[in-house]
Every structure is written in C-alpha cells, then in structure tokens.
Amino acid sequence: MYTMIYDIRIGSYRLGMLDNVEVHKSVELLADTAVVTLPAAQYNNALEVENKLHRGDKVCISFGYEETGLVREFSGWLQRISTDGGSIKLYCEDDLFLFRKEIPDEVLKKTSLTALLEKVVGGCGLGLQIACSYSWTYGKFVIHDATGYDVLKKIQEECGADIYICDGTLHVHPPGETIGNERLYDLAINVEKEDLTYRRAAEKKVKVVVKALLPDGTVKEVEAGSTGGERVEVRCPTSDEAGMKARGELEVKRRTFDGYEGSITGWLIPVCRPADMVTLHDKDYPYKDGTYFVTSVTTTFGKDGGKRKIDLGFRIS
CATH class of the missing domain: 2.30.300.10 (Baseplate protein-like domain - beta roll fold)
Known part of the structure; x- marks a missing residue:
C-alpha cells in the first residue's frame, strides 16, 4: 500500500490542507490546466484565501507516493479563485498564461508564421526563443483588440499545431512530430x-476536405482520404497545394x-x-x-x- 504525499506552492504559500487536485494536459488544447480544491470548512472564511492568493501567482504542483517520491505534475500561474458551491477552487494555467496580455493592433502583410510569432512574443514582453516547424506565409493577418493568447489560439485552430513553452522556447509543431x-x-x-x-481502418473511412481562404475572398479546397465515410473539414492557413495536402493526409492518419x-x-x-x-x-x-x-x-x-x-x-x- 503506497502512502500519498503532495507539495503544492502558490505564490509564497505552501498548502497545508487539500481536498483534491485535477491536472489536465492535452496536445489538442492550447494550455494545460490545473484545478486545486481546498476544504473550505478548514478556513474562517473564503476571504482569508482570497486576500493571500492573487491572479498571476506562481504555481508549482507536485504529488506522488512516499515510496517513489514526488513528481512535478504542473507548473504555471494562478488564473482565478472561485468560492462558489461551498468550496474554494483555484484555477491555474501553464506558461501560456503569460500570453494573456493585449498586444498592439496591426495589419501584417506577407508575413511568415515565425515572424508573426516573434511579433506576439515581443508584444507580450516575453524573451522567448521560437522553434517553429511550419514555413508558410500569411498574405494578410489582422491583429485587432486581441491578446497574444488569442493569436496563438487562432494559429492552433487553423493548423492543429502543438503549441507549448519549454526551456525558454515557444514551440509550434505539427501534431505528433515530437x-x-x-x-x-x-x-x-x-x-x-x-x-x-x-x-x-476499413471501418473508419474518412474524407478530409482542407480549406484555405485566398486573398480575393474565394476558398480553395484540397481533398485527402477516401469516399464513403465520415466527411471532415479542416482549415489551413496556407493555400499552397503541398501544404494543404500534407494537412489533409495528417488528419487522415490521425483518424484511420x-x-x-x-x-x-x-x-x-x-x-x-x-x-x-x-x-x-x-x-x-x-x-x-x-x-x-x-x-x-x-x-x-x-x-x-x-x-x-x-x-x-x-x-x-
């Protein structure tokens, strides 16, 4: 029988009491998240917690078994505190939280994805390096009333990329590349x-239709996969034939x-x-x-x- 242990630090505080914690990590979502639930009955009132912990506090969550040692399960930042429903919940987000800053409005023309990422990193005041496997160029990209997080979210939705921060570098790669x-x-x-x-695979036929918006407002389509099954539409930020075909074939591979x-x-x-x-x-x-x-x-x-x-x-x- 293993003995459970934990070490959770938020800001300058180390939690002495814990109800439960849930950490969710996914290559399909932009940010990893954690929700820490505290036993509210152990505190005089919720304000005692809210006065000590604040949005943007550094969060480090480790837990495991005494026999095998602690494992760092999550590292990030406190996004918000909820005191609803008789419990105190701390909602946390990984280092992508640092991109939740407004960046200047700008219309970028004929800009590469790497140059766009550098613009976002600089606009958020972050000194991160860029490691990007994609090489396409946007004919036009509009930044309006947006945070750096919003821009990264749009990039991920368009190409399905894995986006994460590791060792001072913002990584943007095709799913499954790493x-x-x-x-x-x-x-x-x-x-x-x-x-x-x-x-x-024969039971999971799928046709993937890749769509790209052209500068004149029309839509270009490239198909991959086979007919007679599920039809899936995906967007692609680049309109070159090779890039669209690769996007479609990747989606077929993921599904069949x-x-x-x-x-x-x-x-x-x-x-x-x-x-x-x-x-x-x-x-x-x-x-x-x-x-x-x-x-x-x-x-x-x-x-x-x-x-x-x-x-x-x-x-x-």
Whole structure:
C-alpha cells in the first residue's frame, strides 16, 4: 500500500490542507490546466484565501507516493479563485498564461508564421526563443483588440499545431512530430479501467476536405482520404497545394488505423504525459497489442487516490 504525499506552492504559500487536485494536459488544447480544491470548512472564511492568493501567482504542483517520491505534475500561474458551491477552487494555467496580455493592433502583410510569432512574443514582453516547424506565409493577418493568447489560439485552430513553452522556447509543431517516452500498460496489471473499442481502418473511412481562404475572398479546397465515410473539414492557413495536402493526409492518419479508440485509467505510476507513446498489451488478444500517441492525460489526486486517465490518439506501430 503506497502512502500519498503532495507539495503544492502558490505564490509564497505552501498548502497545508487539500481536498483534491485535477491536472489536465492535452496536445489538442492550447494550455494545460490545473484545478486545486481546498476544504473550505478548514478556513474562517473564503476571504482569508482570497486576500493571500492573487491572479498571476506562481504555481508549482507536485504529488506522488512516499515510496517513489514526488513528481512535478504542473507548473504555471494562478488564473482565478472561485468560492462558489461551498468550496474554494483555484484555477491555474501553464506558461501560456503569460500570453494573456493585449498586444498592439496591426495589419501584417506577407508575413511568415515565425515572424508573426516573434511579433506576439515581443508584444507580450516575453524573451522567448521560437522553434517553429511550419514555413508558410500569411498574405494578410489582422491583429485587432486581441491578446497574444488569442493569436496563438487562432494559429492552433487553423493548423492543429502543438503549441507549448519549454526551456525558454515557444514551440509550434505539427501534431505528433515530437514524440516523448514510451509507457507500458498491461490491461491485466496496471490498468484499473478501460474504455476501449478496437476498430479496423476499413471501418473508419474518412474524407478530409482542407480549406484555405485566398486573398480575393474565394476558398480553395484540397481533398485527402477516401469516399464513403465520415466527411471532415479542416482549415489551413496556407493555400499552397503541398501544404494543404500534407494537412489533409495528417488528419487522415490521425483518424484511420487498425487499433484501439478510447482511453485507459491507471495510477500515478508510470508517469505519462501527452505526446508520449503508450504500448498496450492484452494477454487474451495479443494481435491487438500496439503503440499509440497520447493526446491527453487527466491526473487526479485526492481522498480517492491518485489516477491518470489517458486518451489515445493515432497508432504509431
């Protein structure tokens, strides 16, 4: 039986009491988030917390087992405090929170994505380097009454990019380009719950229609995949044929393969992060064994124990 331990620091305070914490990380969302719930009954009133903790306070969340040690599960900033419903909840956001600053209005013409990102980083007053795998150029990009976060959100919606900050660098890469560590899960050993459906690629036909807005206001379309199945439309910020085709083929890859769809839930060990590889083993159906890209992980820690829900993406092997 493992002994649960935690170390949560917000601003200059270290939490001495905790109800539960939930950390959600995903390659499909712009920012990772954490919600810390405090036992309100232990405080004289909610204002005592609200007077000590403030928006923008640094947040560091670590938890784990005494036998295996603490693991840093989240690092970011306090976004807001909620005192509704008889409990105190602290809503936190990772370093993308730093982009929630208004940037100057501007109309950019014939600007590369990298140049746009540099403009956003500078407008937010951040000294970050840029690592961007895309090379397209915008014919026109309008920044109006927006924060740096708004601009990054628009970029992600248009191209489905993984956007994150690591070691002083803002990273913008195609989904699945950067793959982390391999994690091993045996459905009979270290999986508490599974919500999986095994499907064949032939059962998941999909046609992806990639759309790009041209300078004259018309829309260019490029198709990928096969007919007779689900029709998916995605937007692409670049109108060159090769870029649009690559965007479509990537979406087809993410949606059609022989393998599992769904999620598994395990415990805090092993540690698993979005963009890691999860290798599943089922002794009863070895032909279903495979390795999958992790799209999101929701980790909870509280009176019911520590658990990780892992959502599977496309199959790697």
